[in-house]
Amino acid sequence: MHIDARAIDDQSIIEGDICIIGAGAAGISIALEWNNSPYKVILLEGGGFEYDDTVQELYRGELTGRPYFPIKSSRLHFFGGTTGHWGGVCSTFDEIDFKKRDWVDNSGWPIKLQDIAPFYPRAHPILDLGACEWDLKYWQKQNPALKPLPLDKNVMWSKVWQQSPPTRFGTKYKDTIVNAKNIYLYTYANVVDINAVENVSAIKQVTVKNSAGKQHTVKARFFILACCAIQNSRLLLASNKQAAAGLGNDNDLVGRYFMEHPHIKSGELRLLNPDPLKLYELVEGTKVRAQLAFSEKTQTELKVLNGTIALLPQEFAENSISNIKMWSNDDPRKSLDSFAKYNSLDKRSFFERHFMPSKLFKAYGLTTVMEQVPNPLSRVTLNNEKDALGVPRVNLNWQMLPLDKKTVTTLSKVLGQQVGAAGIGRVRLPDFMLDEKDDNIPSDFVSGGWHQMGTTRMSDDPKTGVVDANCKVHGINNLFVAGSSCYTTGGAANPTLTVVAISLRLSDHIKEQIKLPLT
Ligand SMILES: Cc1cc2nc3c(=O)[nH]c(=O)nc-3n(C[C@H](O)[C@H](O)[C@H](O)COP(=O)(O)OP(=O)(O)OC[C@H]3O[C@@H](n4cnc5c(N)ncnc54)[C@H](O)[C@@H]3O)c2cc1C
Known part of the structure; x- marks a missing residue:
């Protein structure tokens, strides 16, 4: 079901079981998993079905570190997200990527490749990839050249x-999402604030706004932040009514460890x-x-x-x-x-x-x-300027x-x-x-791959990471983060296949959780 959040009554209250914030590769992959389930899924997308510069402008930010792509144009802000531009190049992470390596500061995930590997075969059809075979010998049998x-x-x-062809999520999955009876896609529903209960142990609701001047409230049992690395950390930092430093940021980690390839x-x-x-x-x-x-x-x-x-x-x-x-x-x-x-x-x-x-x-x-060394000084911070919906813009300081x-x-x-x-x-x-x-390394020799990772890194220890092994924000019972912002290290492979795999893993985890009675 599709609802344009500009067209409904101002101050509407929207309620569901699961609220997914952001309809890109991560958000749509999760929403599809819940199609035809008995649960009501609210999918909040800041943009519409097409490019709209007033929405894209909300992404503008400032670069304060190494030369990088303009923040505004390095991600797409409408249904389907950045898969509207991506190149479709995919590979898997390697075992070593998850290990603690004593020569790489801040390396070591709380999970192993074996925890993600079962989700690659499920991610393949979503991205229209071929056989889930990553050993060269398999492909040599198909083509001895x-x-x-x-x-x-x-x-x-x-x-x-x-x-991948490359799969455009906004085109390929629009009809399935719009026709799903239990998925409520709200477009022009920009989340501007995430509201926690007083002791910040859970999320109560989120506030959405749009250029039509409408503001709505969304309540759910589970919230999943799926806006990609820069915007995920921006929203957590900007949501500072109950926690002065921002949500999940008790240890000053949100926004840090920004990584590229x-x-x-x-x-x-x-x-x-x-x-x-x-x-x-x-x-x-x-x-x-x-x-x-x-x-x-x-x-x-x-x-x-x-x-x-x-x-x-x-x-x-x-x-x-x-x-x-x-x-x-x-x-x-x-x-x-x-x-x-x-x-x-x-x-x-x-x-x-x-x-x-x-x-x-x-x-x-x-x-x-x-990959690059995870570096706490390579980071996203809020700056003093606000966007048209009142959310502080960001500075990105990319370092090597x-x-x-x-x-x-x-x-x-x-x-x-x-x-x-x-x-x-x-x-x-x-x-x-x-x-x-x-x-x-002289700037002329260095580029990025538009691969934005880190900023809400995964660790078992809240002192060294924002989310735990299940992508749940430490200390907040019902707030999860999907996608490459959770990467502890970046690996050498393009990120999106693993973004989809890790999102499916998160979705399975919440399916397990939702069977539990509310605490
Ligand atoms: C030119 C280019 C080429 C690329 N090529 C490759 C490649 O070959 N291989 C590869 O693996 N990766 C590639 N990438 C990276 C790939 O696009 C990303 O890894 C992928 O899109 C990340 O998915 P995501 O869902 O996390 O974020 P996105 O796809 O960016 O989706 C985020 C969604 O959240 C929405 N949103 C943001 N803020 C809010 C808010 N406040 N409220 C509501 N909604 C919000 C956005 O509108 C968007 O729909 C490329 C990127 C670019 C730009």
């Missing part, structure tokens, strides 16, 4: 990626033999490919982070401009246009120019995509640390040693890697 470079598997391996131009690979590297190519229609990844053993021995290297045809790589430079307009439609225009300067398709040689290439530009530079440098060097030892080629390092005393 997918041959890995002959590197020592104990050192580097070929990590598989799959390509730095995408770094990391050198050049020259191969002696011009065999096309089919396994590593992305052409139109590619469903499966690989990137070169550090093994767990190498990460442990060399004390570096998890990261992978993608290969791009060198003639493209040497002239490429960072995503952050191309995506610099506050209006996400204009940023997308300049991104697309930049990528259509010649007649070859986007995929051909970026990823695949129409002829045989011997030289490849290296792009390292990696010396281990980040060590990791990207080590990855390129190890690849160089590996291709040298195999007698198949050489790697040329960029100049910034040659000065080991300088921890800085």
Whole structure:
């Protein structure tokens, strides 16, 4: 059922069993799980079914750290969320991503890969991915041309990626949500405040507002915050009527540990033999490919982070401009246009120019995509300006640390040693890697992947995390957070497949909880 929150009586009281705030990949994945159940689900979406700049403008914020995408255009603010723009590139987390690593400060989730793995097969059809098979051997049986470079598997391996069409949640799931009898989707229902009971042990209700000047109250037994990392932390920090520092923020952790997947131009690979590297190519229609990844053993021995290297045809790589430079307009439609225009300067398709040689290439530009050290100073805070609905805007201070530079440098060097030892080629390092005393990576070499993680990190201990292993906010019985803001560390894989998997896991947990009598 769909209700436009601008069209109902002002000061309406809306009641349900579960209230999901945000209808993007996380929120919609959870709502679909409850379709046809005996429970009334309220799905609150700040925008409508189409782009509306008055709503998008609510996202505007200030950058105070490393250069980054404008906050306003780095996420989409309408039904379907940022899946309206995402690229569909998917992979799974690795076992090591969840471990406490003594060389990575603030690493270690309270759960293991095995806790998330059962949810990947359920996430696959939601994202229109192929078989839930992530072992290269499976894909080689389907296509023997997918041959890995002959590197020592104990050192580097070929990590598989799959390509979603990409699924646009706002298009694919609109009818199911709108026609569901027990799901009440409210559009133009921006949550501006989360209200707790006096001792802050539970959430009583949330307040929604819109540009029509209407304000409503939503009451439920369970609340799930699914607005993505920056907005999740913004709402918790701004909801400070009962807890002065914001909800879930007794230990000053909300907004901290913001993480991206730095995408770094990391050198050049020259191969002696011009065999096309089919396994590593992305052409139109590619469903499966690989990137070169550090093994767990190498990460442990060399004390570096998890990261992978993608290969791009060198003639493209040497002239490429960072995503952050191309995506610099506050209006996400204009940023997308300049991104697309930049990528259509010649007649070859986007995929051909970026990823695949129409002829045989011997030289490849290296792009390292990696996790970064969780850093409490890399953070989202509120600023003094308020948006049109009265919610404080945010500052984003994105930072990187010396281990980040060590990791990207080590990855390129190890690849160089590996291709040298195999007698198949050489790697040329960029100049910034040659000065080991300088921890800085020049901004021109660094971009992001629009992957926003952290800010409500997961930990068993309220002193080191905002949510527990079930994504419940510590100390608040009925408030949960869905999506990548809960990530303790970022892993080397694009985040959305795991966003959906972890959201399904959360949904199952609440299904268990809802059977319990109210306390
Ligand atoms: C250009 C681009 C390319 C990308 N490519 C990839 C890729 O290839 N692979 C990958 O894994 N990831 C990719 N991503 C990231 C991916 O889009 C996100 O990981 C994913 O969308 C996160 O889902 P989410 O539901 O947490 O957040 P979102 O999809 O952003 O959804 C949040 C929802 O909450 C709503 N909302 C926000 N605030 C409020 C409020 N106060 N009240 C009510 N509703 C609210 C929003 O309108 C939105 O609908 C890309 C992102 C971009 C921008």
